[in-house]
Amino acid sequence: MKIIEGYLDRLYKNDDSKDAKEIKEEIKEHLITSAKEYINQGYSENEAQNKAIEQFDGGNDEEASVELRSIYTKKIDVKKERLKKLASLRLKILNAFGWFFGAACLVAYNSFYNKVPTWLMAVLTILISIVIILSIIIVTLKRTMED
Numbered sequence: 001m002k003i004i005e006g007y008l009d010r011l012y013k014n015d016d017s018k019d020a021k022e023i024k025e026e027i028k029e030h031l032i033t034s035a036k037e038y039i040n041q042g043y044s045e046n047e048a049q050n051k052a053i054e055q056f057d058g059g060n061d062e063e064a065s066v067e068l069r070s071i072y073t074k075k076i077d078v079k080k081e082r083l084k085k086l087a088s089l090r091l092k093i094l095n096a097f098g099w100f101f102g103a104a105c106l107v108a109y110n111s112f113y114n115k116v117p118t119w120l121m122a123v124l125t126i127l128i129s130i131v132i133i134l135s136i137i138i139v140t141l142k143r144t145m146e147d
Contacts, residue, residue, distance in 0.1 A: 003049035004031045018144065031056060083141050090134040097127040 008024050008031075031052045038048035100123050104116045 001032055001035060001049055003046060004028060007053050079141060079145050083138060086134055086138050090131055093127055093131050100124050100127060
């Protein structure tokens with residue numbers, strides 16, 4: 001369906017991002033389904049594709065493009081906000097790790113056997129594991145935003 005593909009190429013002429021490709025594919029499926037309905041009503045393939053596009057955007061390519069780009073921008077903003085929250089959580093956990101590490105050092109220094117309690121070592125291990133996992137998630141989200 002060349003007319004539909006040409007329409008979508010015009011809408012997304014400068015955007016090869018992953019999100020844009022997903023939206024483009026969803027719209028393409030919708031337009032093809034709509035065109036098939038018009039073909040079943042007796043329209044030619046070209047007429048059916050043009051009718052489907054006209055029905056989709058009301059005859060205004062630019063208006064549809066602006067609306068689709070605003071949806072795409074909102075998706076990016078949600079990812080950015082999620083990234084900020086995860087980065088903030090990572091800093092809070094690092095802060096807690098610092099406090100517990102300080103406590104472990106103080107206990108070891110003041111202890112008769114210079115030994116840190118097992119529960120405190122477990123807490124430190126868990127906290128550093130969480131920081132590592134959050135760091136991996138943050139890096140992965142940043143990479144998906146760049147695609």
